[in-house]
Amino acid sequence: MKPLSPTDQLFLWLEKRQQPMHVGGLQIFSFPEDAPDDYVSKLAEQLRNDTDVTAPFNQRLDSRLAQPVWVHDVHLDLEHHFRFEALPTPGRIRELLAFVSAEHSHLMDRERPLWEFHLIEGLSERQFAVYIKVHHSLVDGVSAMRMTQRMLSTDPSKRNMPPVWDLSVRAGQKVDRSEPSLWHSIGHLLGASGKQLGTVPTVARELLRTVTAARKDPAYNSIFHAPRSILNRKITGSRRFAAQSYCLKRIKAVCHAYHTTVNDVVTAMCASALRTYLMNLDALPDKPLIAMVPVSLRKYQKPDGSKSEGQQAEGNQVGVILANLHTDESDAGTRLRKIHQSMQEGKDRYAHMSPEEILNYTALTLAPAAFNLLTGMAPKWQTFNVVISNVPGPKEACYWNGAKLEGMYPVSIAMDRLALNMTLTSYNDQVEFGLIGCRRTLPSLQRMLDYLEDGLVELEQALVS
C-alpha cells in the first residue's frame, strides 16, 4: 500500500468525462526479415501468456481513510490490459490514427491497474503497431517514454524480450516514480502542506492566493500576457490524434544555417503550423501566441555554446519557458530568429536562479492554468495558449524481438482551455510529432501535419533565396 503523492492526486481530481488524464505512446514496428505472415498473431499469443506483471503495472487505486492509495491488484485480469486488435482495410496510417484517436478518448477503468497495451495488426507493408495507454497518476510522460525504451534494444538479433508490463524493476531504483514532472512543481508550490491539503477547494484556494500575490510583483508580471484564442476553449470528450515523422537531417541543416538549436527549429515549425491552421479558420489572434515549453535545466546550467539543447538533456531540474511564437510575423526566417531570441530569454531568466527559485517560478507559471482546471472557471489570466513538449528519445535504431521500431509518437493530454498538445520526441534520424486535440474545438487537426512540413519547407526556402 502506497499513498499517492499530491501531484498524482491532481491527475485524479482533474479527470472528468470530457478530460481523461492518461498519456500514451504509439510505436510502429516492421516485421523481422524472416517473420511469417502470421507473425503478429503469434506475438499476441506469446504476450497473452506473459502473466508476470511487475510494478507499477500490478497496482490499482484504492482508498484508505479517504486518501487514495496504490494497492497490489490480486485479481489482475491480463485480458483487460493486453488487447490484440486490428486495423480495417486498407490499413494505412490514416486508419491507425483513427484507431488511436478513438481509444485515447476513452476513460480508463479506475478499479483496475491504469494501463492498457494494444497490439495492432493489419498495417500494410509488413508492419504492426503498439499503442500503450497509462494514466498520468501512475506514470508521467517522460517515465512512460523511458519504460518504452527499456523494452527495446539496439541489437536486432536479441530475442525473448518481455513486454513493458514484465520488465523487472532495477534494484534500488524507483524507475517510474522518480522522474521530474512539471506537475510536481505545483506540489512544491503548495509547500510541505501539500501532502495534507487533501481536497480540490483547498488546493485551488492556495493557488489563487499565490497567483494574486504574484501579479503584484513586477518581476513575475511578464508571465500573464497570452492572447485569447480558440485553443483556449473548453473541450469535449473526443480526441483527434495526428502524428508524423520529420527528417532530423533537414531540421539540423536549418538550425545550423540560422545558428539556432534543433528545439528552436521544431518550435518554429509548430509556430508556423499554428499560424496557418488558425488563419484558415480565421481565428489567428493579433497578438502572438505563447507556448509553454518544458525544458530540462541541468545542461543549461553548464552551457556549451549555441548548440545547447536544453530539452534533450537528461536531468532532474525542469523549468518551463513561455516562448513567444511570433505568430503575427509573416516571414518564416524572421519568425525563427525571434523565437530563438524568445527561448534564449526564457533560459537566461533561469541562469542565475537557485534550484529553489526555478521551482517557484515554474510552479507560478503553471499555477493559473492549474487553478482554472481545478475550478472550471474561465481564465482571468491566460499565461499560455499551447503546450509544446519535447521528450528525449533513443538516438539509435531500436528493435523489439527483432522487429525494427520505425517510428514512435507521444500521445499526450488535451485539457479545458488547452485544447491542443504538441509533443515531440527524437528517434534515430527522425523527429516524431504527436498532436492530440479536442476533435470539436479544433476541426481537422490532422491538417497541422502538412502545415508542420510546410513550416520546415518555408525555412529551407528562405535559406535558398
Add this chain to the structure above:
Amino acid sequence: MKPLSPTDQLFLWLEKRQQPMHVGGLQIFSFPEDAPDDYVSKLAEQLRNDTDVTAPFNQRLDSRLAQPVWVHDVHLDLEHHFRFEALPTPGRIRELLAFVSAEHSHLMDRERPLWEFHLIEGLSERQFAVYIKVHHSLVDGVSAMRMTQRMLSTDPSKRNMPPVWDLSVRAGQKVDRSEPSLWHSIGHLLGASGKQLGTVPTVARELLRTVTAARKDPAYNSIFHAPRSILNRKITGSRRFAAQSYCLKRIKAVCHAYHTTVNDVVTAMCASALRTYLMNLDALPDKPLIAMVPVSLRKYQKPDGSKSEGQQAEGNQVGVILANLHTDESDAGTRLRKIHQSMQEGKDRYAHMSPEEILNYTALTLAPAAFNLLTGMAPKWQTFNVVISNVPGPKEACYWNGAKLEGMYPVSIAMDRLALNMTLTSYNDQVEFGLIGCRRTLPSLQRMLDYLEDGLVELEQALVS
C-alpha cells in the same frame, strides 16, 4: 428543442463511470454471393458518404434552465459515429465478442448524439458484423431492435438500403420514442409530479416513501423475497459480452412435450445456466433465484390457450413478472414445470388488474432496485437477482443490401446490484442470447453459453428417459 422525459433523465442520472447506460445490438451478416473480397471496405466507403442523419440520430444533449433537452447537433461529425473497424486474426466469434466487450465498456461522449455504428470486418468465412451502440436515454431496447429491423428487408435482391441513421421517420409516427418501457413505469409511479421532480434526491425520496408503504400492504409483500447472491454486488466498469444462437426447433420440441411456452423453456435454460455457473463458483444461494422478466400484456389479456407467449406479443402494455427460477431444484424437468407455474402465476396476477393497476404494480416491483441504484445504498429489499428479457425479433430471414443476417444479439446493461443481464431475441429459426455482465463480479461469464446449451440438452434428455 425537446425536454427529456423524467424516465430518460433517469438514464443520465444512473450513469456513472462504472455503470454506462447504453444498449447495443450485434448483428452478423454473410457477404452477398457475388460480393468481392473487399466487400466490407467498399460498404464502409459507401456508409461514410451517407451523411444524411435523421432524428433521433442528429440530436444531442443540452440543457435549458438546468433541465436536459435534446437539440439538433449542427456540428455533427459522422466520423465520430460511424466507425469502420476490424477483428484481429483468426477472426473468430471469440475475437468479435472480445471487441464488443471492450466497446460496450466505454462511456459515450455526451456532447454528441449518443450513438455509434461499428462496421466490423475480419470475421472468417466471408462474414462481417455490425455493432450498434445507443444511449438508453435516446432509445430504449425494444425501439432499438425495431429500428434495426427497419434497416433490414426480407428481400435478398433489394439494394440501396440506407443505414439506421438515415432511415426516414414515418410521417405522424414517433417511431423511436413511443415504445413501452419498463422505466417509464417508474415515471408513472412518480405521478404527474414526475416532470417537476428534477433531482435525484427528490426522486429517491419519492421511491422510498412508496416502497415503505408497500411493505405494509400484504398484497404487495410477495415481491420482496429474493435471496442475496454474487449477482447482486456492486459492479466495476469493464464488461464481458457473451452471445450465441440456439435452435428454435429444439426449444419448441421441448415446449410442446412439456406443454409450456417457448418463453418458459428459455427461462428454464437461463435458470439451469445460472445454477451451474453459481454452483461452480460455490455461490449458489439456498433459496431459489428470482428473475425479473418483462412481459407484454396485450395478448395476455386476450388469452389464446397454452401457447400464449406474452413476451413475443406486440403491444404497449408492459408488466414485469418476478419469476421464481427454482435454482434449488436439481431435476431439469421438474424445474421447467415449476418455472412454468411461477410464470403463469405472475401472469395471472395481472389478469384482473386494470391498466392503471398494472402500471402501479410494475413500477413498485422496480422501485426498490431504482432506489438502490439512485442512492448507491445497499439493498434492504432484494426483489430480484437477475433480469431476463425477451425482445421480439424478425420471424423470417432478413437481408441488408443482399447480405444475409445470420444472427442478431442484444447487448444490454449491467448495473450495480444487477451484475448480469440476459437478453434474448428470436430471429428466423433461432433464439439469440446476449449476456452482458461485470467482468470482475462474474468471472468467465462466457461459460454460461455452454451451460445454456447444457440446460437445453438436460430437458431433451429428460424427455427421452
